[in-house]
Amino acid sequence: MSTRIVRIEEKILKKNEVSAFENRELFKKNKVLAVNLLSSPGAGKTTLLVRTAELLKNRINLAVSVGDLQTEADAERIAGAGVPVVQINTGTACHLDANMVQKSLSHIPLESTDILFIENVGNLVCPASFGLGEHLRVVILSATEGEEKPLKYPPIFQTAHCVCINKTDLLPYIDFDINKCRENLARICPNAEVIEFSCRTGEGLERWFDWLIDRWKIVYGE
Amino acid sequence: MSTRIVRIEEKILKKNEVSAFENRELFKKNKVLAVNLLSSPGAGKTTLLVRTAELLKNRINLAVSVGDLQTEADAERIAGAGVPVVQINTGTACHLDANMVQKSLSHIPLESTDILFIENVGNLVCPASFGLGEHLRVVILSATEGEEKPLKYPPIFQTAHCVCINKTDLLPYIDFDINKCRENLARICPNAEVIEFSCRTGEGLERWFDWLIDRWKIVYGE
Numbered sequence: 001m002s003t004r005i006v007r008i009e010e011k012i013l014k015k016n017e018v019s020a021f022e023n024r025e026l027f028k029k030n031k032v033l034a035v036n037l038l039s040s041p042g043a044g045k046t047t048l049l050v051r052t053a054e055l056l057k058n059r060i061n062l063a064v065s066v067g068d069l070q071t072e073a074d075a076e077r078i079a080g081a082g083v084p085v086v087q088i089n090t091g092t093a094c095h096l097d098a099n100m101v102q103k104s105l106s107h108i109p110l111e112s113t114d115i116l117f118i119e120n121v122g123n124l125v126c127p128a129s130f131g132l133g134e135h136l137r138v139v140i141l142s143a144t145e146g147e148e149k150p151l152k153y154p155p156i157f158q159t160a161h162c163v164c165i166n167k168t169d170l171l172p173y174i175d176f177d178i179n180k181c182r183e184n185l186a187r188i189c190p191n192a193e194v195i196e197f198s199c200r201t202g203e204g205l206e207r208w209f210d211w212l213i214d215r216w217k218i219v220y221g222e
Numbered sequence: 223m224s225t226r227i228v229r230i231e232e233k234i235l236k237k238n239e240v241s242a243f244e245n246r247e248l249f250k251k252n253k254v255l256a257v258n259l260l261s262s263p264g265a266g267k268t269t270l271l272v273r274t275a276e277l278l279k280n281r282i283n284l285a286v287s288v289g290d291l292q293t294e295a296d297a298e299r300i301a302g303a304g305v306p307v308v309q310i311n312t313g314t315a316c317h318l319d320a321n322m323v324q325k326s327l328s329h330i331p332l333e334s335t336d337i338l339f340i341e342n343v344g345n346l347v348c349p350a351s352f353g354l355g356e357h358l359r360v361v362i363l364s365a366t367e368g369e370e371k372p373l374k375y376p377p378i379f380q381t382a383h384c385v386c387i388n389k390t391d392l393l394p395y396i397d398f399d400i401n402k403c404r405e406n407l408a409r410i411c412p413n414a415e416v417i418e419f420s421c422r423t424g425e426g427l428e429r430w431f432d433w434l435i436d437r438w439k440i441v442y443g444e
Contacts, residue, residue: 040262041346041375042367069347071373092377094316094347122375124263125291125316125345144366144389145264151293153263153344155314167366173395175422200397 016130019098023105023133030110033216034118036132038156039140041122044166046074047199048140048208049117053081056209060216061112065104066119067096074119084109095127096120115216124149128156135219136161139192143167144174147181150188157185161215162193164208169198238352241320245327245355252332255438256340258354260378261362263344266388268296269421270362270430271339275303278431282438283334287326288341289318296341306331317349318342337438346371350378357441358383361414365389366396369403372410379407383437384415386430391420 027034037045046066053062064085066074075087086104088096101118108116118134120127139160141149144167150157157163163185171178178196185194193211197204249256259267268288275284286307288296297309308326310318323340330338340356342349361382363371366389372379379385385407393400400418407416415433419426 040264040344040367041371042262042364068374070376071370073370073374092347092351094345121347122262123316123345123347125314125343126348129314142264142366144364144392145262148293148295149263152290152295154292170366170392170395173392 013129016098019102020131020133023098023102026105026110027116027133027135030113031220032110032113032116033136033219034116034132034134035136035138035212036127036134037117037119037138037140038124038127038160039120039122040124040142040145043122043140043142043145044199045119045122045140046077048164048166049078049119050081051199051202051205052117052209052212053078053083055205056213057082060213061114062117063108063110063113063115064117064119065101065108067100067121069093069121084113090121094121094123094125095130096132097130098132101132114220115212124153124156128159136215138162138164140164140166141181143170143176143178143181147177147184150181150184154188157188157192160189160192162195162211163189165194165196166199168196168204169201235351238320241324242353242355245320245324248327248332249338249355249357252335253442254332254335255337255358255441256354256356257337257358257360257434258349258356259339259341259360259362260346260349260382261342261344262346262364262367265344265362265364265367266421267341267344267362268299270386270388271300271341272303273421273424273427274339274431274434275300275305277427278435279304282435283336284339285330285332285335285337286339286341287323287330289322289343291315291343306335312343316343316345316347317352318354319352320354323354336442337434346375346378350381358437360384360386362386362388363403365392365398365400365403369399369406372403372406376410379411379414382411382414384417384433385411387416387418388421390418390426391423 078085289310300307
């Protein structure tokens, strides 16, 4: 029984890898930098995308594929910021897979997109196992979740290129030890960039914009 | 392929149901009320258990089985409040299943326990599908996660007997519409009790304690 389950899991992951590879080829062909955005529910993925769209859309062409179990609320919020967006409803599935993303790409103007954000389902566990063909994985940790989360949910942090600590405007009102959080991140994902900001006040977001545009330049040059 | 996957999933869930049934029998035999505690990472499950232990441990006998991918940090915090606790490390598994809980029960003094809390892995999706033999499901929603979460993650809210809105001390500093949240909960889980509190300040916790002890009395009488 357990052997069969393992084989099925391998098949699912293998099938995902094939779709992820195809996505990656499509991104390369169109010079699109693809960013997989991951976090717990409510850590601020959609708000970060709205802020990023508002501030960068005249400098660089953005697009978004956004995954949720249900509702189109996130796509509507992001569309309000003036960038092309596709909502993926996963039903009961706890993560996006590469095939779901692939289907959404036919509704995205890839040839005129520089950076594609793929907003994953809010979940700090399962999305870590499914590559989508992305270039970068960005994990958002809300300060309200606590500084020990990288130790308790290591797989998702270990695969992150960048960890954003959001909601820093709430630091005076919560028991969050930001230095301890940085120590924990240094232990679990020593090579990840760590950026602190508040999407609500905008403080610290400049570093995020700079980091993002630098990554695009590194991959596709100028 | 997809037919095979469905059959395997059914087998896994069937196996889980058998273990859940056995757990439930064990709870009945020992007059233990079992509470499955669910939420996103960092919504306050462990803090609620510490507060509950501090205030109720002289009135009623509590015990805790706590699930995390890694670390024993939560068990240590709860043990500090003076109640028996067992840490379950799930490795990479995104939820507790009934068999994991069953293994932990041999380390819990069930015959002298009135209420057993099973603190699930922080995840607002997957734990909804796995019954553990519990009497009650309690979902904690942190106000910082946003009022639309019941609409976006309906399965876990639909199976809740009680939804606790935590971190109400932060309401002055965040954009959380508590009335809209109550409306959303009324739509998704009209029969669930809704209790608001702040584990940090203690405000509102009395209603939680009363609700909990009432449930124990309803199940095991006085």
